[in-house]
Amino acid sequence: MARLGKQYSDGDVIFREGDTGTCMFVIQKGEVEVFVESDGHELILRKIGANDFFGEMALFEHETRTASARAVGPTHVLTIDKKNFLAGVHEDPSLAFRIVKTMSHRIRNLTDRLAKYEEDI
């Protein structure tokens, strides 16, 4: 069946923490794990599925990836170029609305988790 994007197999790493990123990714099909490594331990930050995006920070900042992403099962991922994205936002700022909304949601989640973490301590 015809599908867009690039195909990854189970366990393929899409990008690594520390890589320089210039694009965001949208999952066409399958699942992706976003994780960080410390002291040889892996910490899974979140698991996301079709229609969701990841690596969005690279669109707004010039810094390295803060986490790694890995395919869970066969996965199709579409790349969104920074240049194309910014050109689009320049013409139509509302293009960024969905990303901003999702990022805001993620911040809210993080805040909750942080608060809970501090409580636990």
Added chain:
Amino acid sequence: MTMVEDLGRLSKRSGPQSSSLQDGSRIAVVGAGPAGSLFSYFLLNMAEAVSLDIGVDLFEPRHFCHRGPAGCNHCGGIVSESLVQRLATEGIMLPDGVVQRGIESYTLHMDVGDVEIETPLAEKRIAAIYRGNGPRNSEPLDTHSFDGYLLELAQEKGANLVPRLVTGVRREDNRMRVTCADQYCNDYDLAVIATGVNSRLVESLEDESREFRRPGRTKTFICEFLLGRDVIRDTFGPSMHVFFLDIPRLKFAALIPKGDYVTLCLLGKDIDDELMQQFFSSPEVMNCFPKGTVPSHVCHCYPRINIDAANPAYSDRLVMIGDSGTTRLFKDGIGASYRTAKAAARTVVFHGTGAEDFEKYYAPTCRAISKDNQVGKVVFGFGSLIQKSRFARRGVLRMTANEQKNANGSRRMSEVLWDLFSGSASYTDVFLRTLHPAYIGSLLWNLVAGNSPSASSRNGHGRGQECDRVEH
């Protein structure tokens, strides 16, 4: 109902005759091609975000589930790289059934040889789709109409599909009256014309209202060849085949592989028998097909495309989007539909439905497209110069082929051609890149090298294949 609510409703209704949308406003969208459906989708999306309760009637008498011309909106069926990315960013994913084939390369065919230009990321980011549900008499496989999919999105957002043929839109007491062939008639706070240029509505609107000039049109030719999935995989591959041939009046021709079919899309000036015969009998075209024979086509049409924007593309409570208004010259018409649809939706939700609102917030998008089209004309002018000169064609071929061989080097020519063919970048962007000294320098060098006597020996490997077919 409390008295406060009652008063609230009263004041909303009896307020000054403002031309902005209010709760209960009704919008007529005429035509459910990409422009009409995306407009409805974004309008309802944005209205929801600002808690505006409006009704959208989307008029479309045809069914995109029909095979053949009845359910088709006639175009080559390419969703450009930039549009695929933007739709994905908006959360609109093209489902598997809609994508007939993911395109990952362009093959440029010239008399001096062929060269395949690959996408920089080795990723399928161009979608070959059917606007309707496949060619005439095609097998009902798992295909799904692109336009039908977008229409479903609009309906999921709450657009009300009205299966009637609109035959008139006119101003009536500060509202827009929509009349249909079956005598149905209704008044709306805003009428959005998204019929494209292959319906007579825009024509009759111009005749009736005299408020604007309808878009200029030119004829194109599109047909479908049935070859079968396996043959297509072995011959065309996931590559769009573009022809740069020295045929008078031919502007652009491409073969786009889809599921079981290959779509030919031909642009030119006054397309006629002679032009098509020359095209079909050129060896570059024939050799693309199995056994070097162009098979019979199963479905054809001569759709018109917009080559000169409607002017103006709006007035009070009336706006033209997609091909009915402004589109990109020759390329990425669906992308232009997306841009104009969204710009119009933004304008009416956040600003208003008056002519001045459209002038201030909608027209800039149209003008940007039109302005870029001016540059596009120049770029296509250059293109036809190259098309006419064997000398230039050799240079272009050599430069592209060498870039494709050299994976890590700069790929100025490849990128220029890629963006030009795929419609992924603006014409202005493409044009500026061709002015870069490195590009010009490289091209000059290749022109010399490509036309030197020993050129063929140096050029004979890699992706570019010199096939100096002197007329058989």
Added chain:
Amino acid sequence: MSNTKTPPRASAQPVFWTHAQQLEKLPPCQAQCPNSGDVRGWLGIIAQHEKTGLTLEQAYDRAWEKLTELNPLPATLGRICPHPCEDLCSRRDKDGSVSINAMERYIGDWGLARSLKWSVPAQSEKPESIGVIGSGPASLSFTYQMARRGYQVSLYERHAVAGGMLRQAIPDFRLPREVLDAEIQRLFELPVTLHKNTEVGLDISLNELRDRHALIFLGLGAQGAHRLGIPGEAGPGVVSGIAYLRRRKQRLALTTGRRVVVIGGGNTAIDAARCARREGAEVTVLYRRSAKEMPAATNEVDDARAEGVRFEFLVSPTQVLRKGPVIQWIEVQAMRLGAPDEQGRRRPVPIPGEKRLLRVDTVIVAVSQAPDWAGLDLEQDDTQWLMTEEDGRLAENLWAGGDDRGPAIAGKAIAQGRLAAEAAHAELSGTRRPLECQERRTLNMGEIKPDFYRDQERECQARRPQEEWLDSAEPEIDQTIGHEQAQREAARCMSCGLCFDCEACFMYCNGGGFTRLEESRPGHYFALSLDACEGCGKCIEVCPCGYLEVRESSANGSDQ
């Protein structure tokens, strides 16, 4: 030569190339109608009245004129016709066939209410006088068609009033006599004379009539009734269905008693059973096959059940038993269905030993009608139906139509009367007969595209409350549909095979091949220019009604 008309020739094989053409086709309703009623024509006048600049009133008037070109009794047929036209209506499987019969009745009633005048072709009076024997639907149809062409017509009817079986056999609750009276009365606006109480063969001989008139039409009907041929059948308490219905219509005294058994499964049997219910009897219909094989109209059977008529299937009477002259019992034999007969209906076979007696006061035998022209001095005896040529010619200047050629529905009789009149007129005047519409190709299934039509529920006639059905005034059960209903229902007609100005071809043709005609009427709205046609076939595929089709010469690319 136009530069876009030929496809690319690089290929060896033919190319799919579809020039369009406009071609009217015969719609299924008209093909199904025994009288070839132009249903699409008269519905289209109403549905498209705004497009053709008519007021609604004008449209109904014209629809009545169109309808009465072929049928002078629309209010009557609109009530009693079993409407085979609706059986194959293209709308049937979408949201129900168009209520053609109800529309015919509405238009018929419209014509009566407005006292509309016949649209008579401007033709001179003819010298020939015509004699018509009988005044049933075939005779009335023949009379009408001849009289409006200028012939003097004399109708010979043995009863005091005209109408034949319509008047003698159909109960008032299905066809009120006022409606039939009014429709028949209108015929006498034409040069028609009724010789009532005149029985040909008794009061006057056929030969005398043949001398008196240039041409004779026989509309004798099927006045005889088949008998069961069982012991005890001849005698008091056993009556034929037709005789029973006739006596009742004539409001003669009936002594049928409390227990009535009706034998037979046709419409006469059902009508007789329903009439007997109105006399207060307990009624049982005996039929020798099962319910599925019963030839009566299903809705009539349902209504009969609703009125309290009982049905017993797979039983056949074997003898009538009396005590002295008084009928007591009818003996019935249980049956089962055996092998199919030559018509495909399964033949009933007796089950040995299974007989029983039913207590009965009257037996009504309505098994089938028979010819009866005793005393008429026809060369043919009445053991078989009249064998005419297809157009109804029996002999020199002698024509026939209706049930005397074999029993059929009233619409068939109307058709036979009309076709005989057309042929007779052609012969008398030395002109050619008008071309029959059958010569047009019938629309194929699949040429109509139902999903291009919006869903619209079928309008049905209102019915009198069931508790009033058995009222002694014998009120009509079905009511004429309302004005808004009629307008909506007319608009449901898909106009199979004829342009109704949906504008799809005009709006979507890339090449601008269609231009609007200045003078429009149903079927004629657009002209198609082949020079502009680019052969994509889109118009054919978006044409909902099947009017546009592939021009044969271009289907395989061989055009020019």
